[in-house]
Amino acid sequence: MTASILTVDDSASMRQAIKVALRSGGFAVEEAVNGAEGLTKAASGQFNLIITDLNMPVMDGLTMIRELRARGSAVGVPILFLTTESDDGIKQQCRAAGATGWVTKPFEPDQLVRIVKKVLGQ
Amino acid sequence: MSDQDPREIFRTEARDLLEEIEQGLLDLVEGTDDRELVNAVFRGLHTLKGSGAMFGFDALAAFTHHCETAFDRVRKGEVRATPDLITAVLNARDHMRALVEDGAVGREAEGEELLADLHRVLALADGPAAADAADPTTWRIGFSLPANAMVNGINPLALLAELRSLGACEVVASTDAVPMLGELVPTECHLAWTVVLHTAEPRAAIEEVFIFVMDEMNLEIEAIDGVEIVAAEEAEAKVDETALGGQASPGQEGRQAQAEARKGGESVRVPAERLDELMDRVGELVIAQSRLKQLASASTDTALRSVSEEVERLAGELRDTMMVVRMVPISTLFGRFRRLTHDLSRDTGKAIELSTRGEATELDKTIIERLADPLIHLIRNAADHGLETPEQRLAAGKPIEGQLTLSAVHSGAEVVITLSDDGRGIDRAKVRAKAEESGLLAPGAAITDAELLQMIFQPGFSTASAITSLSGRGVGMDVVKRTIEGLRGTIDITSTPGQGSHMSLRIPLTLAIIDGLLVRVGEGRYVIPLAAVEECVELSPEQDARSTGRSMISLRDEFVPFLRLRELFSTNLPSEPHQKLVVVSTGEERVGLVVDQIIGDHQTVIKALSKLHADVETFSGATILGDGGVALILDVAHLVAAGQQLEKRLAAAS
Amino acid sequence: MNQPDANLNAEDLVEVLTFDLRRETFALEAGLVREILDLTAETEVPGAGAFVGAVINFRGKVIPVADLSFAFGLGQREATRDSRIVVVELDLDGDPTLIGLRADKVHEVATLSMAATEAAPRVGMRWRQDYVRCVGRRGGEPLIIPDLACIFAHRGEPGASAAHIHSLH
Numbered sequence: 001m002t003a004s005i006l007t008v009d010d011s012a013s014m015r016q017a018i019k020v021a022l023r024s025g026g027f028a029v030e031e032a033v034n035g036a037e038g039l040t041k042a043a044s045g046q047f048n049l050i051i052t053d054l055n056m057p058v059m060d061g062l063t064m065i066r067e068l069r070a071r072g073s074a075v076g077v078p079i080l081f082l083t084t085e086s087d088d089g090i091k092q093q094c095r096a097a098g099a100t101g102w103v104t105k106p107f108e109p110d111q112l113v114r115i116v117k118k119v120l121g122q
Numbered sequence: 123m124s125d126q127d128p129r130e131i132f133r134t135e136a137r138d139l140l141e142e143i144e145q146g147l148l149d150l151v152e153g154t155d156d157r158e159l160v161n162a163v164f165r166g167l168h169t170l171k172g173s174g175a176m177f178g179f180d181a182l183a184a185f186t187h188h189c190e191t192a193f194d195r196v197r198k199g200e201v202r203a204t205p206d207l208i209t210a211v212l213n214a215r216d217h218m219r220a221l222v223e224d225g226a227v228g229r230e231a232e233g234e235e236l237l238a239d240l241h242r243v244l245a246l247a248d249g250p251a252a253a254d255a256a257d258p259t260t261w262r263i264g265f266s267l268p269a270n271a272m273v274n275g276i277n278p279l280a281l282l283a284e285l286r287s288l289g290a291c292e293v294v295a296s297t298d299a300v301p302m303l304g305e306l307v308p309t310e311c312h313l314a315w316t317v318v319l320h321t322a323e324p325r326a327a328i329e330e331v332f333i334f335v336m337d338e339m340n341l342e343i344e345a346i347d348g349v350e351i352v353a354a355e356e357a358e359a360k361v362d363e364t365a366l367g368g369q370a371s372p373g374q375e376g377r378q379a380q381a382e383a384r385k386g387g388e389s390v391r392v393p394a395e396r397l398d399e400l401m402d403r404v405g406e407l408v409i410a411q412s413r414l415k416q417l418a419s420a421s422t423d424t425a426l427r428s429v430s431e432e433v434e435r436l437a438g439e440l441r442d443t444m445m446v447v448r449m450v451p452i453s454t455l456f457g458r459f460r461r462l463t464h465d466l467s468r469d470t471g472k473a474i475e476l477s478t479r480g481e482a483t484e485l486d487k488t489i490i491e492r493l494a495d496p497l498i499h500l501i502r503n504a505a506d507h508g509l510e511t512p513e514q515r516l517a518a519g520k521p522i523e524g525q526l527t528l529s530a531v532h533s534g535a536e537v538v539i540t541l542s543d544d545g546r547g548i549d550r551a552k553v554r555a556k557a558e559e560s561g562l563l564a565p566g567a568a569i570t571d572a573e574l575l576q577m578i579f580q581p582g583f584s585t586a587s588a589i590t591s592l593s594g595r596g597v598g599m600d601v602v603k604r605t606i607e608g609l610r611g612t613i614d615i616t617s618t619p620g621q622g623s624h625m626s627l628r629i630p631l632t633l634a635i636i637d638g639l640l641v642r643v644g645e646g647r648y649v650i651p652l653a654a655v656e657e658c659v660e661l662s663p664e665q666d667a668r669s670t671g672r673s674m675i676s677l678r679d680e681f682v683p684f685l686r687l688r689e690l691f692s693t694n695l696p697s698e699p700h701q702k703l704v705v706v707s708t709g710e711e712r713v714g715l716v717v718d719q720i721i722g723d724h725q726t727v728i729k730a731l732s733k734l735h736a737d738v739e740t741f742s743g744a745t746i747l748g749d750g751g752v753a754l755i756l757d758v759a760h761l762v763a764a765g766q767q768l769e770k771r772l773a774a775a776s
Numbered sequence: 777m778n779q780p781d782a783n784l785n786a787e788d789l790v791e792v793l794t795f796d797l798r799r800e801t802f803a804l805e806a807g808l809v810r811e812i813l814d815l816t817a818e819t820e821v822p823g824a825g826a827f828v829g830a831v832i833n834f835r836g837k838v839i840p841v842a843d844l845s846f847a848f849g850l851g852q853r854e855a856t857r858d859s860r861i862v863v864v865e866l867d868l869d870g871d872p873t874l875i876g877l878r879a880d881k882v883h884e885v886a887t888l889s890m891a892a893t894e895a896a897p898r899v900g901m902r903w904r905q906d907y908v909r910c911v912g913r914r915g916g917e918p919l920i921i922p923d924l925a926c927i928f929a930h931r932g933e934p935g936a937s938a939a940h941i942h943s944l945h
Contacts (some may be wrong), residue, residue, distance in 0.1 A: 017176070082753050107172070107176070108172030646819060691823075693822075734875070745871075746833050751819065753819070754831075
């Protein structure tokens with residue numbers, strides 16, 4: 001069965017870049033443009049993994065991660081957040097909120113796929 | 123404009139990466155079979171590919187990917203780094219550069235060809251290098267996860283699978299911490315694992331597996347000795363064994379490469395235009411300060427005068443700092459020439475060695491850029507015409523490798539850059555013949571050796587019987603000379619037949635600000651670059667009268683050709699009683715300039731004249747004086763030449 | 777025939793600055809004008825020729841002062857209280873260049889209707905035809921729109937014929 005991934009990012013080009021990379025890795029991809037939409041879509045329970053940016057309008061990534069875990073909308077579902085290298089404090093915050101791992105920007109397509117596969121145990 | 127186009131940011135970084143890749147490859151060619159170098163080149167390619175993909179340079183990323191794969195094989199020791207392979211990658215690098223700078227349109231065929239070449243050479247070079255393989259080690263890895271690990275998406279099976287991908291594993295799970303069924307929360311993780319792993323991968327690869335959970339878990343990694351591992355099925359938990367090929371962890375390396383590419387935090391990137399703007403502001407400040415000084419010196423207000431002095435000091439320091447900021451070591455230029463020499467060597471079939479000296483010598487950034495083309499042409503010329511073929515060299519008792527030496531050194535307010543070769547030297551007879559043929563020289567006319575050699579710089583002059591693709595690209599020696607003179611520099615040649623030639627370029631250190639001597643001729647004021655001024659003497663009316671109609675003036679024991687600037691500038695004003703003679707020189711030749719008055723020293727911010735005045739060769743620029751007026755800067759080289767011409771004509775006529 | 781060329785915007789109406797040189801009135805696109813200066817200290821450039829015989833200091837830059845009256849053979853100028861230098865920015869061989877244009881008197885910025893202009897007549901012109909883009913009218917008098925690109929490309933050379941066949945008046 002093809003694994004399904006939810007991408008949450010307000011940047012259209014970023015969503016596009018991620019979608020292309022993940023599709024080439026054999027994944028199905030759906031998108032949300034901010035944390036609130038991400039929450040709604042994740043509630044459907046259909047995703048094997050969620051990738052989210054942190055800086056978004058309406059609801060940012062950190063809040064979304066907290067809410068997802070608090071509501072139990074994504075039990076056992078790995079959540080990856082996008083960050084820049086130097087953001088150590090952010091990494092801790094997100095992990096504490098329940099994120100599984102991170103992807104550092106800029107990343108190359110097959111790096112992203114590798115991390116996704118690592119986390120999914122493929 | 124505060125925001126830069128992200129693609130431009132990438133281009134800047136890409137240029138640096140491509141430069142490093144090239145230098146690394148060139149070092150490899152020279153026989154340094156260095157693992158570090160190979161790694162460095164690989165990392166460069168890797169980063170370039172990644173960032174390229176990031177910023178939409180898809181063709182570049184795709185192309186670089188192939189090169190990276192090829193080079194990865196070298197890195198792993200599967201393939202030797204043969205000279206042919208290096209050359210193929212160098213060519214590929216040039217293609218990458220073209221993709222970065224000019225875009226991908228129309229380059230597909232070129233790319234295909236280069237890759238085909240690369241693969242062909244790769245196949246030839248196939249065979250393990252005598253590289254050291256990493257030693258396999260046995261590790262005991264014990265780990266346990268926090269209770270909420272699985273809720274938060276961490277899959278222990280994924281971790282175990284990844285460990286298995288590193289090598290043969292024996293996994294044992296411990297259920298000691300698992301609570302009784304009644305108290306068990308199914309989503310919590312209470313298992314712990316001990317894994318014995320046999321792998322050639324470094325410890326870091328093992329740590330990489332746990333990178334996301336590192337902070338919150340218990341993890342112990344211990345190297346143990348010679349325990350035979352039998353890859354066994356996991357006994358307790360049901361494990362979905364997906365066979366994975368032995369993979370290295372490119373993710374980790376990618377991070378490393380990025381970190382390395384981003385290090386060097388001691389410097390700050392500044393777009394070149396900002397530096398130029400800053401330079402303009404400093405220039406204007408110097409002008410304004412000059413006016414302030416004038417006003418202050420005419421005033422009795424001591425406070426004003428004191429502030430003016432302070433401002434003068436500060437402006438001077440700022441100016442000096444700006445000079446330094448724009449200075450860049452000439453090694454950036456010399457570095458390019460290594461590649462050039464490598465290619466020339468290949469194209470001409472001659473063995474050529476380029477040695478450089480004085481790479482740390484610093485020059486103004488813009489000067490360096492403008493020197494690139496002339497120097498490239500001179501090097502091509504030396505390789506093409508100066509150096510003999512290996513057979514000829516052997517016959518002449520010279521070592522097979524032709525020597526090219528580039529050196530740069532500060533000399534006073536100038537930089538002297540020399541290019542020497544140990545080739546056949548300049549054939550005077552050939553030069554003479556060509557000069558006479560081009561009408562530059564009357565047959566049989568007497569001419570000094572130095573002058574004969576200077577003929578090479580005349581437009582239209584070329585002794586090459588065939589215009590090779592190397593030298594004959596429309597960049598003749600005359601253009602080289604003009605470019606150097608455009609930098610207010612001079613170029614000289616000396617040459618010994620059979621032994622070699624020596625080109626010497628002298629360039630003043632800064633383009634923008636010079637010290638000048640301010641003089642008056644008629645009603646106009648002019649500036650003479652102080653570096654060119656040898657001496658100033660008074661021209662007595664008697665001397666003036668004696669020299670009327672003549673072109674030489676006696677200065678102590680010598681005769682110096684001289685020009686009356688008043689006549690040259692057609693001022694039509696009557697003579698002044700206290701004229702001065704300013705003797706200027708270009709190093710070898712001198713001319714005396716007769717002016718009405720020497721006003722004094724003047725620090726000059728050079729302003730370029732517009733294209734409309736480009737043909738007025740007497741002046742090389744202009745400057746704004748303290749009172750806001752404009753003074754034209756005399757082009758000493760031109761005036762000296764004019765003086766020489768005058769002298770010759772009169773000599774010929776008499 | 778000289779056509780009003782596509783350099784002027786495609787629309788019919790153009791803002792122009794009008795000024796006198798001797799007895800002729802010229803117009804140039806207002807968009808080219810950077811500043812209008814009173815006569816200021818000039819520095820002669822020996823050997824530069826009459827078209828661009830001098831330079832001035834304009835905001836810290838040394839810019840040439842061009843005399844269109846030389847290009848049009850209009851005779852010597854006499855500096856008066858009304859004399860001005862109109863600083864324009866023109867494209868010279870691809871580089872934007874600041875140039876000061878002499879003017880005996882500067883008039884208003886006017887709106888010119890291109891449709892109402894005529895091509896310069898083939899005969900009866902005292903000047904090089906290629907120097908004149910077209911001719912309009914201002915207060916009943918002819919208004920010359922010079923082809924600055926052409927004039928500067930030829931460095932203001934007035935051309936062989938200075939014979940007065942007709943004047944435009």
